[in-house]
Amino acid sequence: PMTQPVSSQNHAPTISLQVELGERSYPIEIGSSLLGDRERIARLISGRQVAVVTNTTVAPLYLQRLTQTLQEAGKSVLEIILPDGEEEKNWASLMQIFDRLLAAKCDRKTTLIALGGGVIGDLTGFAASAYMRGIPFVQIPTTLLAQVDSSVGGKTGINHPLGKNMIGAFYQPQAVIADTLTLHTLPDRELSAGLAEVIKYGAVIDAAFFKWIEDNIDKLMARDNAALAYAIRRSCELKADVVRQDEREGGLRAILNFGHTFGHAIESGLGYGKWLHGEAVGCGMVMAADLSHRLGHITAIDKERLCALVRAAGLPTEAPNLGVQRWLELMQVDKKNEGGQIRFILMKPLGSYLISAAPQDALLATIQQLASG
Ligand code: NAD
Ligand code: MG
Numbered sequence: 001p002m003t004q005p006v007s008s009q010n011h012a013p014t015i016s017l018q019v020e021l022g023e024r025s026y027p028i029e030i031g032s033s034l035l036g037d038r039e040r041i042a043r044l045i046s047g048r049q050v051a052v053v054t055n056t057t058v059a060p061l062y063l064q065r066l067t068q069t070l071q072e073a074g075k076s077v078l079e080i081i082l083p084d085g086e087e088e089k090n091w092a093s094l095m096q097i098f099d100r101l102l103a104a105k106c107d108r109k110t111t112l113i114a115l116g117g118g119v120i121g122d123l124t125g126f127a128a129s130a131y132m133r134g135i136p137f138v139q140i141p142t143t144l145l146a147q148v149d150s151s152v153g154g155k156t157g158i159n160h161p162l163g164k165n166m167i168g169a170f171y172q173p174q175a176v177i178a179d180t181l182t183l184h185t186l187p188d189r190e191l192s193a194g195l196a197e198v199i200k201y202g203a204v205i206d207a208a209f210f211k212w213i214e215d216n217i218d219k220l221m222a223r224d225n226a227a228l229a230y231a232i233r234r235s236c237e238l239k240a241d242v243v244r245q246d247e248r249e250g251g252l253r254a255i256l257n258f259g260h261t262f263g264h265a266i267e268s269g270l271g272y273g274k275w276l277h278g279e280a281v282g283c284g285m286v287m288a289a290d291l292s293h294r295l296g297h298i299t300a301i302d303k304e305r306l307c308a309l310v311r312a313a314g315l316p317t318e319a320p321n322l323g324v325q326r327w328l329e330l331m332q333v334d335k336k337n338e339g340g341q342i343r344f345i346l347m348k349p350l351g352s353y354l355i356s357a358a359p360q361d362a363l364l365a366t367i368q369q370l371a372s373g
Pocket of ligand 2: 197260277281
């Protein structure tokens with residue numbers, strides 16, 4: 001038989017884009033097999049000494065490969081492997097990173113590399129912001145959520161027993177390197193959770209991208225490399241553009257919280273960890289679309305499109321029944337609130353946003369409609 005042509009999807013060219021933040025600007029590079037790309041790694045990661053922070057799940061999958069590439073690029077590598085889990089995004093893990101860096105006499109020229117999902121990225125970025133008052137930092141995100149969301153924008157930090165992400169800093173990386181091949185080992189639920197944030201960008205910033213996601217959701221669910229690379233690219237472009245305009249969350253950046261007001265209520269109402277963040281956001285977007293429709297901002301057809309896409313991404317579209325009173329309480333504590341009013345990110349129309357309070361009766365109707373099962 002004839003030789004099969006090499007699958008084109010593994011040869012999608014690497015995409016490079018720039019987050020424009022003046023002297024803090026940095027590149028995001030997206031492609032397959034980047035962990036083994038010595039020239040690229042050498043170009044994007046400065047200094048001779050690097051420390052890679054990862055966890056016990058990601059280390060056996062990708063650490064050896066990255067370390068080998070770094071060594072081939074002439075770098076000396078310290079490996080720091082932390083336990084896996086959101087509950088490890090804490091002060092003790094931060095201290096472990098500092099202990100290892102100090103014991104190895106890492107100086108201010110050491111580059112700290114985050115290899116993992118958003119937990120490792122947030123923790124490592126915060127460590128980099130504080131170690132010797134700030135050392136170079138590179139993100140190598142390995143979950144879809146980290147590749148489309150948490151690795152871009154410079155928010156870093158840890159959890160406090162009294163609140164998630166309460167201790168942190170804005171600290172931009174020197175580069176983000178997203179290798180789409182790492183997504184092939186991601187559990188299905190984590191892939192879907194990342195897709196929630198991808199859908200979010202389309203829903204409130206870019207109607208054409210929303211349409212593209214609808215047309216390509218099957219490919220994305222099948223982890224087609226070219227489709228994933230495009231979804232990551234467009235998501236990063238859209239997030240980078242918002243961050244460029246509002247680096248420190250003074251206003252516009254709030255639109256990235258579409259679906260999150262309802263989503264946070266689900267997460268804390270059920271107890272963190274029951275639903276993944278992306279699952280809560282997926283369902284939260286369905287609720288926000290329902291509210292947008294009730295207020296006359298989107299058509300019934302567009303509300304249905306959002307709901308169908310969330311479902312096709314493997315995400316829940318019906319919220320838990322927490323009781324109306326509890327729902328309202330949980331949403332009152334949302335960080336965006338000013339003067340006691342809940343500020344919602346709404347679609348107006350699909351592909352664009354409106355930030356506004358909502359009349360109580362419309363909100364109650366949405367909760368009764370979607371959270372009474
Ligand atoms: P995560 O980091 O916990 O990763 C999810 C799971 O996947 C973990 O068990 C992890 O070990 C595993 N994993 C990672 N890469 C893998 C791979 N390639 N193959 C198999 N398993 C893999 O979760 P996440 O969803 O990536 O990130 C969530 C965190 O990100 C939260 O702490 C959240 O607060 C934070 N976050 C930060 C920002 C920001 O702007 N900084 C934005 C959104 C979320
Ligand atoms: Mg989110």
